[in-house]
Amino acid sequence: MASGRTHQGTAVRLDLAYDGTAFSGWAKQPGRRTVQGEVERALGIFLRHPVIVRVAGRTDAGVHAAGQVASFVTGARVVPERLRLGLNALLPEDVAVSAVTCVPEGFDARAAVARTYRYRLWLAPERPALERHFVWHVHGRVDTEVLVASAAVFTGRRDWRALTPSAHLYRDCTREVLAATWRPAAVIEGCGEEWVFEVTARSFLHMMVRVMVGSMVEVALGRLTLDDIAAALTCGERRRMGRTAPARGLMLMRVAY
């Protein structure tokens, strides 16, 4: 973008973390509290001009981020550390800027080559009072061996339209999932375990990770089979996959360019 049009200003990259619990997602919406809205408001105050921010992962309401990346262009002079401190002072406590970097003109946060999401599953009879905004508490007998095995279905390059309620919005639902794995993350006091799903793709369809997780959990609970999942993927029908896992278990971990 704009190589040549030097008057456009400085391109800036923001690395962000946020607790999505009290946000209606990333994307600005009139009358709603959104991360984009808060970040653009803070930037507007600090830089004294309106700013439009682009982002690597447009997280939904309730979804968290540890390593979100956003970018914008400004005509103002940017001292990165001063901007970082200024933004952190202006932003609410559930959003933090971990790094501000001046990047080559043309950098666009949307142009990431890989995005990694993590999903936390809480398998215990006990309710997760301390972690309740960050895990999905699943009741019932989850077979974790089946859970681990089921992830293989969700790797590779193919049409994943069965994993999104919004297939009609895409010209092409082909995506390449580079890695998808479950691992045990912690023993829960009493009698339980936390399991974590990590998945990396160049890009994802809307709700794709949450439908993956919801479907794998239904297989691990014995309510669906891996053959059901494979057939649903082949015919591309969302209604034949499992339910959508709740937003709170999902976190955007990192983005690569």
Place this chain on the structure above:
Amino acid sequence: MASGRTHQGTAVRLDLAYDGTAFSGWAKQPGRRTVQGEVERALGIFLRHPVIVRVAGRTDAGVHAAGQVASFVTGARVVPERLRLGLNALLPEDVAVSAVTCVPEGFDARAAVARTYRYRLWLAPERPALERHFVWHVHGRVDTEVLVASAAVFTGRRDWRALTPSAHLYRDCTREVLAATWRPAAVIEGCGEEWVFEVTARSFLHMMVRVMVGSMVEVALGRLTLDDIAAALTCGERRRMGRTAPARGLMLMRVAY
């Protein structure tokens, strides 16, 4: 249970976890939202009689618990798993009962022989957006070698009146600290570290752990010396110790009987 005085009823032990953020501490106070208030309300509904609960650690406002223990006596018949499910259904989402156990008559949660607390310290320029209710974010250059070394001052049996603002409430401020150690807990994305302090004693004075942590951090920041701390302990003057570390970093981890 009930050997002899069978009419007193069944003694019951509750193991609890809670997020202290939205509570005015454990102890019931009129007009305030407290953990004791919520637990006794839920027990009263389930058992259909008023219940007074005793507790191992009377945590202050904002302090969390992963392994709190409470006890009470009831004349009602108690089926532990049913009571656990009933309480979890009646309690708000920031308190959970992980276990209900019928215990021998005379069991008193207060009579613990050891209590272990953990304090989480967030050492990074980045604000902790995701962990903000559970860590103390310390700015400035904390010397973690000094931090580790400072813990030794706080072990052993002695009069600890310098560590509490409430010394006048105790007949005797002698307590035995069985273990007190710092360890690195995690690397923080960007450039930082989380450090965790774990301390075990038979019992603690009011605010004792938070004054310990506040004082060690001031030593590690170079604002106090270990000699200052030793002298303050010897003369028993609270005002010569460091400030009180914030409640949010503190969690009651476990209780032994």
